[in-house]
Amino acid sequence: MTYSRIVGTGSYLPERIVTNRELQSRIDTSDEWIVSRTGIEARHVAADDELTSDLALKAAQRAMVSAGVGPDDIDLIIVATTTPDMVFPSTACLLQAKLGIKRGAAFDVQAVCTGFIYALATADKFVASGAHRCALVVGAEVFSRLLDWNDRRTCVLFGDGAGAVVLKPADTPGIYSSHLHADGHYSHILRVAGGIAEGKLRGNPFLEMDGQAVFKFAVRVLDECAREALERNGFTGSELDWFVPHQANLRIINATADKIGVPRERVVTTVARHGNTSAASVPLALDSAVRDGRIQPGHLVLLEGVGGGMTWGAVLLRW
Numbered sequence: 001m002t003y004s005r006i007v008g009t010g011s012y013l014p015e016r017i018v019t020n021r022e023l024q025s026r027i028d029t030s031d032e033w034i035v036s037r038t039g040i041e042a043r044h045v046a047a048d049d050e051l052t053s054d055l056a057l058k059a060a061q062r063a064m065v066s067a068g069v070g071p072d073d074i075d076l077i078i079v080a081t082t083t084p085d086m087v088f089p090s091t092a093c094l095l096q097a098k099l100g101i102k103r104g105a106a107f108d109v110q111a112v113c114t115g116f117i118y119a120l121a122t123a124d125k126f127v128a129s130g131a132h133r134c135a136l137v138v139g140a141e142v143f144s145r146l147l148d149w150n151d152r153r154t155c156v157l158f159g160d161g162a163g164a165v166v167l168k169p170a171d172t173p174g175i176y177s178s179h180l181h182a183d184g185h186y187s188h189i190l191r192v193a194g195g196i197a198e199g200k201l202r203g204n205p206f207l208e209m210d211g212q213a214v215f216k217f218a219v220r221v222l223d224e225c226a227r228e229a230l231e232r233n234g235f236t237g238s239e240l241d242w243f244v245p246h247q248a249n250l251r252i253i254n255a256t257a258d259k260i261g262v263p264r265e266r267v268v269t270t271v272a273r274h275g276n277t278s279a280a281s282v283p284l285a286l287d288s289a290v291r292d293g294r295i296q297p298g299h300l301v302l303l304e305g306v307g308g309g310m311t312w313g314a315v316l317l318r319w
């Protein structure tokens with residue numbers, strides 16, 4: 001039996017940092033309100049000329065250096081994004097060209113904040129089956145461009161960034177299992193409904209959200225999905241060395257950790273500094289914990305995401 005294993009991680013955050021205090025000077029909000037409701041203190045925002053593929057490129061290059069692989073090694077690129085550079089070609093194809101790669105497959109997946117989990121689960125199947133030898137999996141977003149910066153209910157929550165991993169075949173896990181879910185009946189609680197038709201914008205181009213409905217949904221499905229992944233492989237939450245959840249809100253993260261029984265000191269959180277970076281949040285958090293030495297070889301790690309769709313999913317792996 002062949003498995004896949006993450007052999008390198010990388011991430012990138014745009015230079016500009018927008019603090020709660022800056023937002024407080026522009027709209028009717030406060031640092032105290034944002035921190036107490038979400039745990040977010042600051043977020044990074046891309047420059048006007050920075051595209052998703054630019055962020056993805058920097059994260060990918062760092063992941064490739066940490067994995068010790070070059071452009072000639074990569075034969076599969078999957079980019080998870082809600083904010084592609086253009087309608088087509090895919091951001092994965094644009095990234096492929098920026099990396100100077102001319103072979104293999106490249107495509108995007110769209111599962112909003114669960115995008116990286118969907119992309120990693122997909123790459124795992126391609127690599128573990130033997131169809132591909134070396135996959136680059138990226139979550140990258142310029143989510144700031146989907147926000148109405150005058151809407152205090154949503155603009156304080158999100159940020160921009162990118163995270164990436166390199167995946168190779170392995171004789172032992174690696175990835176034990178992945179668990180993907182969706183329920184389109186909840187599409188109305190979190191969406192950007194607008195689109196382009198006949199050369200014009202049709203519908204609302206900004207993010208709309210029923211915050212309380214999303215909160216309740218997220219806490220329920222993150223608990224269910226974590227249990228599904230742990231039970232499938234004969235583990236309990238207390239055996240996890242690290243829980244790396246989607247970074248939307250500290251209260252959602254803490255409630256989930258408590259429900260699945262993983263102590264808070266074994267939960268990786270970056271939401272205070274990054275805000276919610278959608279598909280980039282899990283690989284950004286993963287890379288921070290790998291680079292500062294918290295995640296070590298042999299550790300049992302659970303990655304989890306939830307987002308628009310609604311979509312949700314988990315990947316359980318041995319580092």
Ligand code: ACO
Pocket residue numbers: 028029030033034037038113152153154156157190209210211212214215218246248249276306307308
């Ligand atoms: N600053 C100050 N006041 C605000 C702000 C703000 N930024 N935003 C909303 N308020 C006000 C509201 O207008 C409301 O005032 P009112 O009572 O006078 O009408 C009051 O605060 C309470 O609003 P609620 O929406 O009830 O606040 P709640 O306690 O539910 O917190 C929040 C809102 C933080 C959005 C919460 O519902 C939440 O975290 N939901 C999850 C949403 C999420 O994480 N989304 C990310 C995308 S989905 C994902 O990634 C999983």
